[in-house]
Amino acid sequence: MSLVQFLVLGAFMFSLGVYGLLVRRNAVMVLLAIELMLNAVNLNLIAFEAALRTTFAGGQIFAIFAITVAAAEVGIGLAIVLLIFRNRRSVNVDELDVMRW
Amino acid sequence: MVFAAEEVMVHATDGGWLAQWAWLIVVAPFVAMVAIVFFGKRMPRKGGEVAVGAMGFVFVYAAALLILNITKGVIYQHSIQVAQLGNVSVEWGWVVDGLSTMMYFVVGILSFLVFTYAIGYMKGDVRETWFFAAFSLFVGSMLVLVSAPNLIQLIVGWEGVGLSSYLLIGHYWEEKENSSAGMKAFYTNKIADVGLIIGAIVLGTAVGSFRYSDILDAAASNSSVLVPVAVLGGVLLFIGAMGKSAQFPFHVWLPDAMAGPTPVSSLMHAATMVTAGVYLVARMYPLYAGMASDMRVLIVIIGTVTLLIAGLLAIVQDDLKRVLAYSTVSQLGYMVAALGAGGYTAGLFHLWTHAFFKGLLFLTAGSIIHAVHSNNMSDMGGLRKQMPVTFWSFTSASLALVAIIPFAGFFSKDEILATLGNNGYTWAMWIGILGAFITAFYMGRAMFLTFFGSYKGEAHVHESPGVMAVPMAILAVASLIAGWVNIPGVYEGFHHWVTGRAIAFPSFSTEGFDVPVMLTGLGFALAGIIVAYFVYFRDAETQQARDRVRIPVLWPLLEHKYYLDDLYLATLINPIKGPIARAVNWTNSYIIDGIVNGAGVVARILARFVYGDLDQKGIDLAVNTAAIVTGSAGGQARRLQTGKVQQYAAMTVAGAVLLVIAIVIFT
Numbered sequence: 001m002s003l004v005q006f007l008v009l010g011a012f013m014f015s016l017g018v019y020g021l022l023v024r025r026n027a028v029m030v031l032l033a034i035e036l037m038l039n040a041v042n043l044n045l046i047a048f049e050a051a052l053r054t055t056f057a058g059g060q061i062f063a064i065f066a067i068t069v070a071a072a073e074v075g076i077g078l079a080i081v082l083l084i085f086r087n088r089r090s091v092n093v094d095e096l097d098v099m100r101w
Numbered sequence: 102m103v104f105a106a107e108e109v110m111v112h113a114t115d116g117g118w119l120a121q122w123a124w125l126i127v128v129a130p131f132v133a134m135v136a137i138v139f140f141g142k143r144m145p146r147k148g149g150e151v152a153v154g155a156m157g158f159v160f161v162y163a164a165a166l167l168i169l170n171i172t173k174g175v176i177y178q179h180s181i182q183v184a185q186l187g188n189v190s191v192e193w194g195w196v197v198d199g200l201s202t203m204m205y206f207v208v209g210i211l212s213f214l215v216f217t218y219a220i221g222y223m224k225g226d227v228r229e230t231w232f233f234a235a236f237s238l239f240v241g242s243m244l245v246l247v248s249a250p251n252l253i254q255l256i257v258g259w260e261g262v263g264l265s266s267y268l269l270i271g272h273y274w275e276e277k278e279n280s281s282a283g284m285k286a287f288y289t290n291k292i293a294d295v296g297l298i299i300g301a302i303v304l305g306t307a308v309g310s311f312r313y314s315d316i317l318d319a320a321a322s323n324s325s326v327l328v329p330v331a332v333l334g335g336v337l338l339f340i341g342a343m344g345k346s347a348q349f350p351f352h353v354w355l356p357d358a359m360a361g362p363t364p365v366s367s368l369m370h371a372a373t374m375v376t377a378g379v380y381l382v383a384r385m386y387p388l389y390a391g392m393a394s395d396m397r398v399l400i401v402i403i404g405t406v407t408l409l410i411a412g413l414l415a416i417v418q419d420d421l422k423r424v425l426a427y428s429t430v431s432q433l434g435y436m437v438a439a440l441g442a443g444g445y446t447a448g449l450f451h452l453w454t455h456a457f458f459k460g461l462l463f464l465t466a467g468s469i470i471h472a473v474h475s476n477n478m479s480d481m482g483g484l485r486k487q488m489p490v491t492f493w494s495f496t497s498a499s500l501a502l503v504a505i506i507p508f509a510g511f512f513s514k515d516e517i518l519a520t521l522g523n524n525g526y527t528w529a530m531w532i533g534i535l536g537a538f539i540t541a542f543y544m545g546r547a548m549f550l551t552f553f554g555s556y557k558g559e560a561h562v563h564e565s566p567g568v569m570a571v572p573m574a575i576l577a578v579a580s581l582i583a584g585w586v587n588i589p590g591v592y593e594g595f596h597h598w599v600t601g602r603a604i605a606f607p608s609f610s611t612e613g614f615d616v617p618v619m620l621t622g623l624g625f626a627l628a629g630i631i632v633a634y635f636v637y638f639r640d641a642e643t644q645q646a647r648d649r650v651r652i653p654v655l656w657p658l659l660e661h662k663y664y665l666d667d668l669y670l671a672t673l674i675n676p677i678k679g680p681i682a683r684a685v686n687w688t689n690s691y692i693i694d695g696i697v698n699g700a701g702v703v704a705r706i707l708a709r710f711v712y713g714d715l716d717q718k719g720i721d722l723a724v725n726t727a728a729i730v731t732g733s734a735g736g737q738a739r740r741l742q743t744g745k746v747q748q749y750a751a752m753t754v755a756g757a758v759l760l761v762i763a764i765v766i767f768t
Binding site for chain 2: 018021022023030093094096097098
């Protein structure tokens with residue numbers, strides 16, 4: 001298994017995530033797209049770690065951090081989405097423009 | 102602050118703690134004044150009790166100093182440097198020696214008695230509190246003057262006396278005349294003060310010190326630095342003394358000063374104001390006796406002219422207080438003439454006795470005015486029975502003033518006449534004897550018109566209350582015995598009191614009884630009383646008819662005060678008020694105002710340009726433009742903030758992509 005294969009898969013997943021982030025209207029789907037991007041990054045970290053074999057295993061540790069943060073993020077994100085839904089009966093991000101000037 | 106202390110000790114003790122703490126008597130009246138100003142209104146006697154307490158303290162302390170001086174002799178001087186201005190050292194201090202203890206005592210006892218009297222006299226006055234505060238200031242200023250060890254402090258006290266006398270003479274300022282009298286006193290004194298100040302500068306700069314001790318030492322040792330200016334300085338200082346001691350031609354303010362409340366007149370004439378000039382001449386006596394002796398004849402001339410013309414003026418006055426005022430001027434003439442003729446003791450002795458009987462005469466006059474509600478003798482008459490204490494006090498004081506043995510004035514006036522005669526001023530002695538006749542005549546007139554005959558006034562007459570009567574009675578006794586302290590051949594204490602000075606006296610003469618002169622003076626005085634008796638004793642319908650003697654040329658002259666006021670009005674005041682004031686006014690309105698207004702107009706034009714063009718159009722434009730640019734830029738830029746999260750995300754991604762592209766290209 002060469003490093004390039006992992007990087008291609010990671011790039012594909014990241015692009016998929018960006019695409020989802022930009023075009024999906026449902027906030028839940030946007031959150032899912034963000035998860036996809038995070039996992040693409042994690043994949044890259046693990047792949048580089050496996051290829052370079054650093055003494056302190058930085059890639060793996062970083063990946064675990066990212067997973068932890070992602071879990072927290074998705075928890076808060078879903079809570080926000082839930083509250084927005086309760087208030088506005090909608091989770092369409094195009095309608096959530098109250099934070100502009 | 103630098104403390105420069107100096108103690109002088111010549112043939113006497115240094116006075117111990119009593120002299121070292123003598124500054125307390127100078128401070129006490131000022132403390133009283135401040136206390137009265139702040140708390141007087143809330144006190145039962147409107148602050149009068151504080152003033153009397155302070156004066157009581159001054160009196161007791163001064164009496165202790167006098168006793169110390171009599172028993173042991175005291176010469177003490179202390180100076181504290183207040184400031185150093187170039188070569189001039191400004192000092193504050195106090196002198197305790199023969200001359201100053203005598204003055205402290207005179208000021209202390211008169212102030213105490215007159216203040217006590219004033220409690221009764223001023224009761225219910227419009228400005229009782231104010232009066233006692235100013236009165237305390239008056240005494241305090243005089244004590245600053247007397248205690249001064251240098252000419253600068255003397256001038257401070259001198260001006261303080263002038264200021265407070267102005268305040269007190271104009272006490273009833275609601276009437277224009279009274280405030281004018283205050284101003285007249287102030288201006289007349291001020292003109293004379295110029296002489297004093299220049300004289301002090303002349304002597305002080307020549308010697309290099311303003312201390313009496315230095316100046317008088319230089320005078321006594323014929324110091325070469327003092328020789329060129331001694332006579333000039335002596336004349337200038339004497340001009341200052343002429344103003345305060347109301348010598349011709351500066352005497353015009355003193356009779357008008359009667360506008361003040363009577364206790365003020367009493368103290369002013371006895372102890373605290375007019376004696377200042379005599380005190381100055383006595384203090385500088387070694388200068389006049391030695392180097393400046395050339396000008397002593399001038400002093401004698403001024404003194405005799407004053408005693409004669411003022412005595413004559415007293416004859417025609419209807420206002421009782423004015424009679425006494427001219428009498429004071431006349432007696433001051435005696436003192437000055439005596440000092441000029443070399444009678445250091447004689448002049449001061451007359452100051453001493455005069456203080457008691459003239460203070461008393463004013464107190465009795467005040468008591469009469471209090472009862473009759475008029476100053477004019479034409480409203481009086483026959484008061485002898487209703488006012489016995491006043492009558493007997495007035496009699497005692499009058500006999501002292503007229504110089505009838507054994508009353509106080511006899512001894513002092515006789516000593517003056519003897520001094521004038523022995524020192525070669527025979528003409529002055531004869532004028533003095535003539536003055537004694539005139540004195541007796543006008544006092545007899547005042548006596549008979551006031552206390553004998555029938556009452557001509559309206560008000561209900563009553564004797565004054567005890568608080569006024571007791572001081573009068575005490576002074577009546579003093580008028581009798583005050584002269585016994587210096588009887589030639591019997592007891593010459595006074596002479597030793599006042600010559601206990603730090604400076605050795607070049608020459609002074611202690612006079613013995615000159616029997617022919619004494620008898621002549623006494624004879625003239627008795628003749629004056631007898632003439633007055635024949636002219637004024639007989640009662641008549643009205644006081645005008647009773648007061649009927651008119652000598653053709655002399656009387657109109659006297660009634661117009663020798664036209665001196667008119668002369669001053671014509672030569673000094675009107676030119677100043679008229680052309681000079683107008684010229685000054687014109688200069689002021691057209692030239693100075695023109696300059697000021699021109700400057701104002703220029704400034705306004707300049708200001709309009711600065712405000713309208715430079716500020717409003719220049720600076721504000723720049724500021725506003727910057728603000729508008731910022732605002733519109735912000736308005737445009739805020740359109741980026743759509744609130745659409747996905748747009749932001751898209752931009753972030755685009756930015757990241759651009760960064761990646763840039764990195765790839767440039768590395």
